[in-house]
Amino acid sequence: MPLTLLKYGLPGDHVPTRDIPPTPDLKRSYDVAIIGGGGHGLAAAHYLSKYHGIRNVAVLEKGYLAGGNTARNTTTIRSNYITNQSIRFYKEAVSLYESMSHELNFNVMFSQRGQLTLAHSDSTLRSFHLRAEMGRHNGTRISVVDQQQVRELCPHLNMDMGGQHEVVGGLWHEDGGTARHDAVAWGYAAQASGRGVEIHQRTEVQGFDIAGDRVAAIRTNRGTIRVGQVIQAAGGLNEQVARMAGIELPIRCFPLQAMVTQPLKPFLNTLVSSANLHTYLVQSSRGEIVIGGGSDPYQLAATRSTLDLKEQLAHGAVQLFPFLHNVKLLRQWAGITDMTPDYTPIMGASPLKNYWLDCGWGTWGFKATPVAGKYMAETVARERVADILQPFSLKRFETISLINEMGATAASH
Ligand SMILES: Cc1cc2nc3c(=O)[nH]c(=O)nc-3n(C[C@H](O)[C@H](O)[C@H](O)COP(=O)(O)OP(=O)(O)OC[C@H]3O[C@@H](n4cnc5c(N)ncnc54)[C@H](O)[C@@H]3O)c2cc1C
Incomplete structure (x- = not known):
């Protein structure tokens, strides 16, 4: 055992600080x-x-x-909602994240890298125009982008030109980001x-x-x-x-699952999501690809994960980034979400x-x-x-x- 470990570890004068005290009596x-x-x-x-x-x-x-x-x-932070009430509320959430590390004197690793929601059809693109209008009306940074702009924002994305999941454009939300939960x-x-x-x-x-x-x-x-x-x-x-x-x-409670891959070299500098594929991806600061999707389609108050959902998320992820096909998954997990109508x-x-x-x-x-x-x-x-x-x-x-x-x-x- 290194002597310095004994020298500094055993005496009581190098006690680590605790962020929160132990649980007291009630x-x-x-x-x-x-x-x-x-x-x-x-x-x-x-x-x-x-x-x-x-x-x-x-x-x-x-x-x-x-x-x-x-x-x-999976720590998506954004304010690109549809209604005035929500946009106003989540816009303030984003701005509080911008100053949170300072507020808490704690590095929450807020990374405001923008969120790109993909459109695979003209009708989706039309609905994005409405969301962009609502967002801009409420002062958020949001715009509809075309195929070329999607390519520039996300150079490694499979545009699937002429295919079933062709990317025809997207909704670009510059305020979007992530933080360490x-x-x-x-x-x-x-x-x-x-x-x-x-x-x-x-x-x-x-x-x-x-x-x-x-x-x-x-x-x-x-x-x-x-x-x-x-x-x-x-x-x-x-x-x-x-x-x-x-x-x-x-x-009512529904399980929501997510999973994460082994770390990769940085290639994804935005949050990307596709409602058609029920999949979204974000690359963590460690290089892992965090992959999530929609809730499980049945009520359950349990945190087990399923092969079925893993296959669905893998399908979506590989469709968007085919080179992920042989990447190893590290973990899969679930939470119980309290859904309102x-x-x-x-x-x-x-x-x-x-x-x-x-x-x-x-x-x-x-x-x-x-x-x-x-x-x-x-x-x-x-x-x-x-x-x-x-x-x-x-x-x-x-x-x-x-x-x-x-x-x-x-x-x-
Ligand atoms: C897989 C997954 C991905 C998600 N992705 C995102 C995302 O990207 N962006 C986003 O904004 N949101 C996301 N969410 C939703 C988000 O995680 C939750 O909405 C949020 O964390 C809720 O925080 P909370 O403090 O209200 O609840 P929680 O963090 O669940 O805290 C509630 C606490 O209450 C405790 N509790 C319950 N019952 C009792 C009791 N009887 N007595 C004492 N304590 C009790 C629980 O133990 C728990 O610790 C995701 C959720 C899941 C599961």
Whole structure:
């Protein structure tokens, strides 16, 4: 064994710093309890403690920090949605990513390399013109590009001229990018816990004590706590957690899978997606090709992956980049996504006065981590739903004010 390892490793004066302290005992009460220690719950904790001075906060996480969908997503960040409400919301998300490393004093490796959505038919191209108009109207960087421009943006792409999947153009979204998912979660966790927020891992919410129209206490596997206010950000288990509080959500769970190849030399400098092929690809900073697609077509609350989906994604990836045909796959995984009927999240008030919802994030919620955290914190601090969140209320399903983003979500997330 090297002597320097003994010399510096054994004495106690070179103790590594910890980004978050070990899980403490639960206190008897908290001003705010956040259910779910994923990106959304942790971001809300950060904003509550930094911008609203609310620090008597417990984040209750049944597993380990950010081990839910935050750990499983493919990190597409973009604002090229269809409706005004969504574009405005996700545009702010992108701008918060642009300054996130500075905000968190933590390198989240935000890489704004643009997203290219491929059109394989003239009708798709026509719908892209609408999206580009909507995006530009709301101030995002987005345009329809022709075949030649697609070639320039993505020189290694198989254009399949004259073939079944000929690329006839695309939707180019310069604001699109990616970030390290674990860095985002750990950055928020480190900031929040540095200001006194308690992060309780292995702490499962198992029930609620309701008094009138309020949650009085939360029952966990480690004891019961009294709470002033509650934020629910439980990812794939949002429907179940809400039901424990007596709230029925229009959410159903579907598995979403992804996979990653061995590292390759850099060849892909944009995010590329094809709704026709139900496939999108991005090259990670390590050179791996991350490949994802649409949700599994059946409800299931499980994180197993399937050969069927792997074959489908491999088909799409090789169609777009034929030289990937002999590349090795390293991993395949799945998350449980909490899907809403209009492919849009549910944020804000619930039937219980002190219980706030941050759910229905389905296959698209990583990009929203900072903006949801920011405005959920504002909502709780002021006990009034922030203006930007108003369109995303649970009530929209009663008033038939749905925000249909199915076309913008498909296989792009
Ligand atoms: C394969 C895949 C690819 C994706 N790709 C993208 C993408 O490219 N771009 C994008 O924007 N989004 C993407 N998403 C979606 C994105 O991952 C999620 O929308 C986002 O991570 C949701 O964050 P969250 O913090 O709300 O949930 P999570 O990260 O799931 O955190 C919720 C936490 O709540 C905890 N919890 C649940 N029940 C309880 C309980 N009873 N008590 C205590 N804790 C509980 C869970 O353990 C979990 O850690 C993808 C998802 C998957 C699965």
